Amino acid sequence: MSTTAPKVGFVSLGCPKALVDSERILTQLRMEGYEVVPTYEDADVVVVNTCGFIDSAKAESLEVIGEAIAENGKVIVTGCMGVEEGSIRDVHPSVLSVTGPQQYEQVVNAVHEVVPPRQDHNPLIDLVPPQGIKLTPRHYAYLKISEGCNHTCSFCIIPSMRGRLVSRPVGEVLSEAERLVKAGVKELLVISQDTSAYGVDVKYKTDFWNGQPVKTRMTEMCEALSSMGVWVRLHYVYPYPHVDELIPLMAAGKILPYLDIPFQHASPKVLKAMKRPAFEDKTLARIKKWREICPELTIRSTFIVGFPGETEEDFQYLLDWLTEAQLDRVGCFQYSPVEGASANLLDNHVPADVMQDRWDRFMAHQQAISAARLQLKVGKEMEVLIDEVDDQGAVARCYADAPEIDGSVFLNTTDVKPGDKVRVVIVDADEYDMWGELV
Secondary structure, eight states, X not given: OOOXXXXXXXXXXXXXXXHHHHHHHHHHHHHTTOEEESSTXXXXXXXXXXXXXXXXXXXXXXXHHHHHHXXXXXXXXXXXXGGGHHHHXXXXXXXXEEOOTTOHHHHHHHHHHHSOOOTTOOTTTSOOOTXXXXXXXXXXXXXXXXXXXXXXXXXXXXXXXHOSOEEOOHHHHHHHHHHHHXXXXXXXXXXXXXXXXXXXXXXXXXXXXXXXXXXXXXHHHHHHHXXXXXXXXXXXXXXOGGGXXXXXXXXXXXXXXXXXXXXXXXXXXXXXXXXXXXXXXXXXXXXXXXXXXXXXXXXXXXXXXXXXXXXXXXXXXXXXXXHHHOOSEEEEEEOOOOTTXXXXXXSOXXXXXXXXXXXXXXXXXXXXXXXXXXXXXXXXXXXXXXXXXXXXXXEEEOTTOOTTTSOOEXXXXXXXXXXXXXXXXXXXXXXXXXXXXXX
């Protein structure tokens, strides 16, 4: 009987939702006695969790699969691109198995087939932390509250990859959050395909947590999370009417005053062609009202330029809307056709050079807004969470910065450690980042 632990290499591509899938697979493998190793050469088998959202992500996934085959030879593929098994096997016929997203059991079974688990491992007494294995740094964690999506946006194939909305029971979500906090997590990032729709599929059913009734609904879940004494950050929030209920929670300091809302465009004509849910011309008025209730509110969003049929007039409408909306953090993508998306059938595709020109203008326009918004924070005192420390100083984030997508707060001190929360005064800022000094 082998006494050495079988070793698995793991590559996780794509969004935080895929990262949560990776964490679940790894937790299961660790419970079965597998060791997770950081290099191809030390692994008995490599699992690649792919992204299949846009063509460039698919190309990256195929490239990483190829690299893993070249370096190791034994490769199992899972994740969003796994729904297109044929196109993966066309390029890499030697992959051992291909599964789609959330198919944890199939991935674990595929690993068993290549490298059987140790027979002498007892998952009941051998050590694995109860909060599971995390791929994020210790002090923050993604909390996935649902799978799938009920929308049929014309540029997106997520419902066909991940299915319709399935909300996790709120008691289970809150118990997981509690375990993460007990394990030292200082920030919970709530994610799903559509966080505002949480509980719609189960008619906001009442569940129980610590003996208390809690509705499976975004507001009630946020109330409960706010009792845990950590930062709670919301991602992928569509601006349905009940989002208004969250703003007083933010103003009261219960959850972070941060909303990640994927607006995608502002022109009513383009939004209609995109088949976007819950967007109408009252959005600007609502943003104004939210900021009256909670002046600290930071809004981050993403937009698509060059969507089929977008005219210069539509694009100008978007720029004017941005001036009015004064969003804090913005990402922009050039429209990219996704195989299987209904937008591919639309007329009047925008030429690549026009799309590039609009992207450049969009970025310059928004950069000026973002820079001005950050200047408003100079001179203010705020709490920051330390992410990294080296001999140059520390890199931190304030409430307005989500990890890996927003800016950072740089501190000229080495007297802190990752996961610390400290008070700083902001002394400088550019378009994306800020500099602070310990109070």
